[in-house]
Amino acid sequence: MSDEQQPDVRWAPMEPKPxxxxxxxxxxxxxVAALVIVGVVLFFLLPRGDESAPGATATPKPSATATSTPTAEPTDSAEPTTPPVTAPPExxxxxxxxxxxxxxxxxxxxARGLDIVASSTGQDALSAVTILQEDAQRLGGALPPSSIADxxxxxAEQYTQKLVDVRNAVSAPSDTTVSIAAAREALTELSALVGL
Known part of the structure; x- marks a missing residue:
């Protein structure tokens, strides 16, 4: 045999699978959790037997006996009957x-909007005036008590016109002091009418 060394072969057990x-x-x-969730959702969404379903209503069945039902007899009226027209309540x-x-x-x-217009210029002032004009339209459209209606x-019309003057002054970059003061005065008159 040869003098060469043979490697030792050792067999090791295989590692167990995790x-x-x-x-x-x-x-x-x-x-299981998904099935429980589906069951709960179906429980709440499906109609139950105790609720009235459209198809579960009882319908009268014809009977073999004749019943006397009063019928309206035609009348000889010259005028057709029309329902009275009712106007909406005042x-x-x-x-x-x-x-x-x-x-x-x-x-x-x-009042706050006029302060904003007085302290700003350009597009900021124009957007504030637009909001004031929308509020002025709401004020004019509000239903006042009859004692102060006129x-x-x-x-309200004067205040709306003064806001148009403020818009014109802001649009044509000019001094807005006079137009804002006039709008404040008109707003004060409106406030005084309602006791503010």
């Missing part, structure tokens, strides 16, 4: 206090 029990239980648990006249509560926010926003309409 167990996947944890992974399997996780998958089983997730599947709006209720609000009290000064209720009307004040309705317009108070627009009036106080008007005065309110006149004062």
């Amino acid at each position: 167990r996947n029990r944890g992974r399997v239980w996780l998958i089983v648990g997730l599947v 709006p209720v006249d609000p009290t000064i206090e209720a009307f004040r509560g309705q317009v108070e926010a627009w009036l106080s926003d008007g 005065q309110w309409r006149t004062a």
Whole structure:
């Protein structure tokens, strides 16, 4: 035989496969949870037997006996009957206090808005004037008590016109002091009418 050394061959046991029990239980648990969720959703969404369903209503069945049902006999009227036309009810006249509560926010926003217009220029001032004009339209469209209705309409129209003057002064870069002061005065008249 030869003098060469033969390598020693040793057989070692194979490493055991890792167990996947944890992974399997996780998958089983997730599947069960999903089934429970689907069951709960279906429980709440499907109609139950105790609710009235459109197809489950009882219908009268014909009977073999004849019943006497009174029928309306035709009448000889010369005029066809038409239902009376009813006009919508007249709006209720609000009290000064209720009307004040309705317009108070627009009036106080008007004072703040005029302050903003006075302290800003350009596009910022124009956007503030636009908001003031929208509020002025709301003020003019509000239903005032009949005791101040004419005065309110006149004062609201004056305030709206003064805001147009403010817009013109802001658009044509000029001094807005006079137009803002006139708008403030018109706003003060409106506020005084409702006791603010």
